[in-house]
Amino acid sequence: MTRTILVTGASGHLGRRVAARSVAEGWTVVGTFHTAQPELPGVGWRRLDLRDRAMVEGLLTELAPDVVVHAAAGRDRDDWAVIAEGAGAVAAAAAAVGARLVHVSSDAVLSGANPPYDETALPDPVTRYGAAKAAAETAVRTVAPGAVIARVSLILGDGDSKHERLVHALHAGEDGALFTDRYRMPSHAADLAAALLELAGTGHAGVVNLAGSDRVSYHELGCLIAERDGLDPARLPAARAQDRGVVLSADTRLDTTLATELLTTRVRGVRELFGQR
Ligand SMILES: NC(=O)c1ccc[n+]([C@@H]2O[C@H](COP(=O)([O-])OP(=O)(O)OC[C@H]3O[C@@H](n4cnc5c(N)ncnc54)[C@H](OP(=O)(O)O)[C@@H]3O)[C@@H](O)[C@H]2O)c1
Structure with a gap:
C-alpha cells in the first residue's frame, strides 16, 4: 500500500515543489490550497482554511496521512491566525492521528543580532511575521514533540x-x-523540497536548519x-x-552542520x- 502525504500550502511556491516531488517519489499525495485549485498532476486537492480548526481536524482525521508537510503560510505574512494558530491546529491534528509532521519555519524567528545560529538558538523575533513563526514553533513543539521543525531562509525558484x-x-x-x-542564506525550493521529504523519513525531532551555504x-x-x-x-x-x-x-546566518549530518540531500x-x- 502506498503511503499518504498531506502537503498544506501545496498551491504555494515551496509547497508545490514538495507535492510534485512527493508524486515523483510514489506517495499518495493530497495537497491543500486556500484560494484557487491549481493544476499539478498526481495531486488530490482539498481546500483548507487554517483559521478553521474544525476543518483542519476533519481533514486530518479523514485522511489519516502518514506524513504531513506543513508549508502553508498566510497571504499576509503577519497573519497570526493562519501562521501561529493554524500551525498549532495542524500539529494537534497530526499528533492525534499519529502522522509524522514536518513543519516549515523561518529564519525570521531570529533577530539576526548574534549570528551564527545553530538549532539551540531560541527565537528572538523582531517582526510580526517572525513572532507568528516563533509562536508556531512553540505550538508545534508543545503538542507534537516528535515533529521536525525546519528553519529555512529565503526561498528561490526558477x-x-x-x-x-x-x-x-x-x-x-x-x-x-x-x-x-x-x-x-538563500536556497532553491527544489532542494528544500527534497530535504523536507528526506527529513520526514528520519526520526529527528526538533529544529533543523535548512539553508544554502552562502x-x-x-x-x-x-x-x-x-x-x-x-x-x-x-x-x-x-x-x-x-x-x-x-x-x-x-x-540570520544559520549553522547547517546538523542537516549535513542527517541528510544526503545537499541544499545548494x-x-x-x-x-x-
Ligand atoms: N518564501 C520565503 O522566502 C520563505 C522564507 C522562509 C520561510 N518561509 C516559509 O516557507 C513556507 C512556504 O512559503 P512560500 O513562500 O512557499 O509560501 P506562499 O508561496 O506564499 O504560499 C502560501 C500557501 O499558503 C496557503 N494559504 C494562505 N492562506 C491560507 C489559509 N488561511 N489557510 C490555508 N492555507 C493558506 C496558500 O494558498 P493559496 O495560494 O491557495 O491562497 C499557499 O498555498 C511558509 O511556512 C513560509 O513561512 C518562506
Whole structure:
C-alpha cells in the first residue's frame, strides 16, 4: 500500500515543489490550497482554511496521512491566525492521528543580532511575521514533540519566487530598494523540497536548519539574480535598512552542520545555484 502525504500550502511556491516531488517519489499525495485549485498532476486537492480548526481536524482525521508537510503560510505574512494558530491546529491534528509532521519555519524567528545560529538558538523575533513563526514553533513543539521543525531562509525558484520577481520589478523601475545590510542564506525550493521529504523519513525531532551555504545581502542576491537573467545589476537600487528605519532581522546566518549530518540531500548555496562555483 502506498503511503499518504498531506502537503498544506501545496498551491504555494515551496509547497508545490514538495507535492510534485512527493508524486515523483510514489506517495499518495493530497495537497491543500486556500484560494484557487491549481493544476499539478498526481495531486488530490482539498481546500483548507487554517483559521478553521474544525476543518483542519476533519481533514486530518479523514485522511489519516502518514506524513504531513506543513508549508502553508498566510497571504499576509503577519497573519497570526493562519501562521501561529493554524500551525498549532495542524500539529494537534497530526499528533492525534499519529502522522509524522514536518513543519516549515523561518529564519525570521531570529533577530539576526548574534549570528551564527545553530538549532539551540531560541527565537528572538523582531517582526510580526517572525513572532507568528516563533509562536508556531512553540505550538508545534508543545503538542507534537516528535515533529521536525525546519528553519529555512529565503526561498528561490526558477524565476518564480517573490524575491526574483522583486528584482525584475525594481529593475523595471518600480519603487523600492534592496538592502545591503541585511543578510540571508538563500536556497532553491527544489532542494528544500527534497530535504523536507528526506527529513520526514528520519526520526529527528526538533529544529533543523535548512539553508544554502552562502550568506549574501539582499542586494548581493539581487545582483546575482540580475546577472543570471541578463539584467543590469547597476540598475538595482540599494539602500541600508538601518538608514530607512526598516525593522528586519539583521544577519540570520544559520549553522547547517546538523542537516549535513542527517541528510544526503545537499541544499545548494546561491553561488553554486548561480553557476559561480
Ligand atoms: N518564501 C520565503 O522566502 C520563505 C522564507 C522562509 C520561510 N518561509 C516559509 O516557507 C513556507 C512556504 O512559503 P512560500 O513562500 O512557499 O509560501 P506562499 O508561496 O506564499 O504560499 C502560501 C500557501 O499558503 C496557503 N494559504 C494562505 N492562506 C491560507 C489559509 N488561511 N489557510 C490555508 N492555507 C493558506 C496558500 O494558498 P493559496 O495560494 O491557495 O491562497 C499557499 O498555498 C511558509 O511556512 C513560509 O513561512 C518562506
